[in-house]
Amino acid sequence: ETFSAMLSIRQALGAEGRLLRLLRAYLQQESDRLSDLARFYNKVQALHQEPAASVDNPLLAFGLIKRLRSDWLNVVYSEAAGENTQELQTGFEALRQELPGPEDLDGAARALMRLQDVYALSVKGLAKGVFEPAGAHSPLYHPGQPIALSADDCFHVGKVAYDTGDYYHSIAWLEEAVDLFRLSYGSWNTEDRASLEDALDHLAFSYFMVGNVSHALSLSREFLRYDPGNLRVARNVAQYEKLLEEREVPAEPGPPRRPDSTRLQTRDAYEELCRRPGTQHPPPSLRCAYETHGSPYLLLQPAKRETVRLQPYVALYHDFVSDAEAETVKALAGPWLQRSVVASGEEQQKAEYRISKSAWLKDTADPAVAALERRIAAVTGLDVRVPYAEYLQVVNYGLGGHYEPHFDHATSRKSPLYRMKSGNRIATVMIYLSSVEAGGSTAFIYANFSVPVVKNAALFWWNLRRSGEGDGDTLHAACPVLAGDKWVANKWIHEHGQEFRRPCGLRPED
Numbered sequence: 001e002t003f004s005a006m007l008s009i010r011q012a013l014g015a016e017g018r019l020l021r022l023l024r025a026y027l028q029q030e031s032d033r034l035s036d037l038a039r040f041y042n043k044v045q046a047l048h049q050e051p052a053a054s055v056d057n058p059l060l061a062f063g064l065i066k067r068l069r070s071d072w073l074n075v076v077y078s079e080a081a082g083e084n085t086q087e088l089q090t091g092f093e094a095l096r097q098e099l100p101g102p103e104d105l106d107g108a109a110r111a112l113m114r115l116q117d118v119y120a121l122s123v124k125g126l127a128k129g130v131f132e133p134a135g136a137h138s139p140l141y142h143p144g145q146p147i148a149l150s151a152d153d154c155f156h157v158g159k160v161a162y163d164t165g166d167y168y169h170s171i172a173w174l175e176e177a178v179d180l181f182r183l184s185y186g187s188w189n190t191e192d193r194a195s196l197e198d199a200l201d202h203l204a205f206s207y208f209m210v211g212n213v214s215h216a217l218s219l220s221r222e223f224l225r226y227d228p229g230n231l232r233v234a235r236n237v238a239q240y241e242k243l244l245e246e247r248e249v250p251a252e253p254g255p256p257r258r259p260d261s262t263r264l265q266t267r268d269a270y271e272e273l274c275r276r277p278g279t280q281h282p283p284p285s286l287r288c289a290y291e292t293h294g295s296p297y298l299l300l301q302p303a304k305r306e307t308v309r310l311q312p313y314v315a316l317y318h319d320f321v322s323d324a325e326a327e328t329v330k331a332l333a334g335p336w337l338q339r340s341v342v343a344s345g346e347e348q349q350k351a352e353y354r355i356s357k358s359a360w361l362k363d364t365a366d367p368a369v370a371a372l373e374r375r376i377a378a379v380t381g382l383d384v385r386v387p388y389a390e391y392l393q394v395v396n397y398g399l400g401g402h403y404e405p406h407f408d409h410a411t412s413r414k415s416p417l418y419r420m421k422s423g424n425r426i427a428t429v430m431i432y433l434s435s436v437e438a439g440g441s442t443a444f445i446y447a448n449f450s451v452p453v454v455k456n457a458a459l460f461w462w463n464l465r466r467s468g469e470g471d472g473d474t475l476h477a478a479c480p481v482l483a484g485d486k487w488v489a490n491k492w493i494h495e496h497g498q499e500f501r502r503p504c505g506l507r508p509e510d
């Protein structure tokens with residue numbers, strides 16, 4: 001799988017580099033072949049410039065007959081073109097394993113639709129390479145140079161939505177595809193799989209499915225202008241006309257509605273927080289401190305704590321790791337990254353609501369990991385040795401990578417989290433191992449604040465109250481990465497082992 005981690009996407013870039021070299025070799029072979037053909041053409045053409053006398057010479061007469069019996073056959077039935085194509089195709093097949101699979105184009109298209117939704121981006125803007133939310137006056141992300149999408153690109157995104165019956169998104173993207181195909185009508189690009197007709201056909205049906213029959217009709221009529229012999233579309237036109245004549249459908253229903261997700265209750269709050277990160281901090285007097293906990297480790301280099309919230313308690317430790325440590329941890333995890341899973345009943349499985357790859361690192365993997373664990377123990381004052389805590393989980397987000405609102409702690413006794421037999425996840429330490437260019441904040445939905453990615457900082461929060469009860473206020477999410485390569489490392493600390501380090505409270509609300 002490529003789309004679910006930026007590291008894999010970078011590897012795909014390497015694979016395309018090799019394809020480019022193949023295509024360059026092919027172009028060279030083909031242009032050599034064509035220039036040799038041109039040489040033959042020019043040679044024979046020159047003989048034809050001579051007056052009729054040209055066959056008087058027996059050598060020329062021989063030449064003509066030999067050409068017609070032999071040379072032309074070689075030219076016309078040359079296998080060189082086929083051999084060149086074959087070489088290109090063999091090279092491509094050899095690389096196939098490294099190329100994105102069918103699930104990747106779907107995943108990548110869904111990523112664009114997610115960014116469109118969460119950041120309120122218009123498809124028209126996106127297709128022009130502009131990342132400006134509706135109603136905003138400045139873009140969320142300024143690419144070095146704007147990259148526009150082609151008609152065929154937009155068609156593919158729309159088609160992924162269309163194939164799942166999501167006509168809200170298929171309409172937006174296919175509208176754009178139709179507009180762009182109309183502009184370039186008549187000029188054909190080798191790489192395009194779709195055409196104006198395809199886009200019109202899918203858009204018309206999408207409109208029909210959301211009850212906009214008059215739009216479906218005019219698009220289908222336009223289709224028939226390009227492809228008058230298409231019986232299926234002709235039948236659709238007749239059906240749409242009949243429906244409209246009999247006034248069985250409203251002529252112009254309202255715009256289609258965005259499909260409801262399973263997480264509808266928190267969706268608006270979540271998206272709002274993603275669009276406006278870093279809001280609502282406590283007063284500055286509460287906020288910053290150098291912390292040593294009397295630990296000899298921290299006396300040398302106190303932790304730089306910024307209190308983000310008191311309920312739920314969330315703190316951000318600045319400069320928790322160095323750039324070099326972050327690079328080491330990412331490099332150690334890179335080869336082991338696998339699509340991240342989520343708890344589903346008693347099992348773990350991949351899910352659309354968590355798009356990333358992750359790997360677990362033991363403290364024995366490298367001295368850098370051991371040092372990191374010691375620092376986590378010193379700063380939290382908790383026992384972070386296995387099984388009192390899980391191994392370090394390193395996460396790399398992918399295209400539009402996110403983790404929708406969730407709790408880190410188990411909310412059911414059946415959760416696979418209890419397999420460690422050390423209780424629930426009492427606290428989370430999450431280290432930002434990279435910066436991002438846009439998006440990717442950590443949003444606390446019920447607590448109504450979000451923390452933007454701060455490279456090398458560690459975010460700490462308690463998942464459980466002192467009673468051991470899950471703290472519902474910790475519902476949180478990783479907002480989709482709008483641009484950049486987001487890496488985090490999670491250390492999940494369990495209840496057992498912390499009995500004397502974080503004793504139970506006297507009141508349930510503690």
Ligand SMILES: O=C(O)CCC(=O)C(=O)O
Nearest residue numbers: 403441442477478488490
């Ligand atoms: O990446 C983030 O900002 C949050 C990640 C998270 O919540 C998790 O991995 O459980």
Ligand SMILES: [Fe+2]
Nearest residue numbers: 406407408476
């Ligand atoms: Fe989480």
